[in-house]
Amino acid sequence: ETGVTQSPTHLIKTRGQQVTLRCSSQSGHNTVSWYQQALGQGPQFIFQYYREEENGRGNFPPRFSGLQFPNYSSELNVNALELDDSALYLCASSNWDRDTQYFGPGTRLTVL
Amino acid sequence: KQEVTQIPAALSVPEGENLVLNCSFTDSAIYNLQWFRQDPGKGLTSLLLIQSSQREQTSGRLNASLDKSSGRSTLYIAASQPGDSATYLCAVRGTGANNLFFGTGTRLTVIP
Numbered sequence: 039e040t041g042v043t044q045s046p047t048h049l050i051k052t053r054g055q056q057v058t059l060r061c062s063s064q065s066g067h068n069t070v071s072w073y074q075q076a077l078g079q080g081p082q083f084i085f086q087y088y089r090e091e092e093n094g095r096g097n098f099p100p101r102f103s104g105l106q107f108p109n110y111s112s113e114l115n116v117n118a119l120e121l122d123d124s125a126l127y128l129c130a131s132s133n134w135d136r137d138t139q140y141f142g143p144g145t146r147l148t149v150l
Numbered sequence: 151k152q153e154v155t156q157i158p159a160a161l162s163v164p165e166g167e168n169l170v171l172n173c174s175f176t177d178s179a180i181y182n183l184q185w186f187r188q189d190p191g192k193g194l195t196s197l198l199l200i201q202s203s204q205r206e207q208t209s210g211r212l213n214a215s216l217d218k219s220s221g222r223s224t225l226y227i228a229a230s231q232p233g234d235s236a237t238y239l240c241a242v243r244g245t246g247a248n249n250l251f252f253g254t255g256t257r258l259t260v261i262p
Contacts, residue, residue, distance in 0.1 A: 042193075069248075079254055080241075080252030080254045081194075081250075082252070088248075093248055096249065126191070128193055128194065130194075138196055138199050139184075139196070139250065140196065141193045144192065144193045
């Protein structure tokens, strides 16, 4: 069974740029959730995708957007990057009818 | 809005000691509670998941308890080892919610 993978591992961008992060869900999982974890904080929910549709969103502005593909992999896009967007971005996959979310290793985004 | 608090923020113990990590949450209408481990700069590893109808779960040297009415959970680690050094995060999923609310974690250091 393949676990959750994320790419890239690290990324450095400048303020105002756009970024795309990618996540491959665990085999057999149809739900992907994205979280932002600032340094020293717990992860904060960004949004969730279930069967290619957004299925819940946290308190993040519209410049945070996402996609889920037919193979259930997912992208997180962030436009007009701000310094406060610097964080570890985590994705988690699950089956809708199961409770445990399995997390990937994360993408470390630094905005200069 | 659900708020999750973890005390203490950091803990240092000698190897072999038993220890307890605490988690409290403000809204007792939860679906489940999950404990995670996070190594520095890494993703999250699920340790234990407790359904709202359960009182405790055990896995090896780990035991998690849940008192939903008082909004509290504890993670008990027996015979601690240096390899247990990590940040431990508690997360709750509310009824009808599809995301996890995380605490800020307890950073554990086990001294050889």
